Amino acid sequence: MTPRQGLRIYRETLMQLRRTIVTVTAVLALSFVMNLSGQASTLGVALASTGGFFALLSPLLGWIGVALTGSDTSSNSLFGQLQVSAANSAGLSPVLMAAANSSAGVLGKMLSLQNLAVAAAAVGLAGAESALLLVLMTLLIWLQSTPVLGWMVP
Numbered sequence: 001m002t003p004r005q006g007l008r009i010y011r012e013t014l015m016q017l018r019r020t021i022v023t024v025t026a027v028l029a030l031s032f033v034m035n036l037s038g039q040a041s042t043l044g045v046a047l048a049s050t051g052g053f054f055a056l057l058s059p060l061l062g063w064i065g066v067a068l069t070g071s072d073t074s075s076n077s078l079f080g081q082l083q084v085s086a087a088n089s090a091g092l093s094p095v096l097m098a099a100a101n102s103s104a105g106v107l108g109k110m111l112s113l114q115n116l117a118v119a120a121a122a123v124g125l126a127g128a129e130s131a132l133l134l135v136l137m138t139l140l141i142w143l144q145s146t147p148v149l150g151w152m153v154p
Contacts, residue, residue: 027069031077044085054090055145058083058097059104059138066108075105092145096153100141107134 001009014021034040047054061083065075079101087097143149 040081048089062101062104063108066105
């Protein structure tokens with residue numbers, strides 16, 4: 001491949017992915033603004049007012065974050081500080097709540113718009129498996145926030 005061909009292919013790729021690049025950049029920019037301005041911490045403290053019930057909300061946030069952004073990394077960046085702040089304020093394990101964000105986020109990946117489009121085209125599934133897995137993951141994390149399975153996470 002000549003340098004000219006390489007530059008042409010690079011330009012075409014950038015044009016094809018321009019909306020995706022802007023979207024990912026915007027989500028990461030939003031997460032930086034929210035974290036550095038204290039918004040994530042403030043939302044975390046507000047969510048902590050639910051007390052122990054936050055252990056049920058925590059995985060839902062991670063799941064929704066990935067379903068919306070299409071990326072576990074973006075969801076962790078967006079909601080990670082919020083999860084830790086809420087956990088600290090509610091007296092829950094910050095490690096467990098941050099892990100809940102990421103673990104449930106992996107389940108949300110199945111429902112992200114990008115994956116749904118590929119799955120629908122390939123096999124025609126609507127993603128109902130992900131909802132069941134979310135319920136199971138939420139139940140597991142809630143049990144880990146109680147004495148029943150609290151020994152699993154420091």
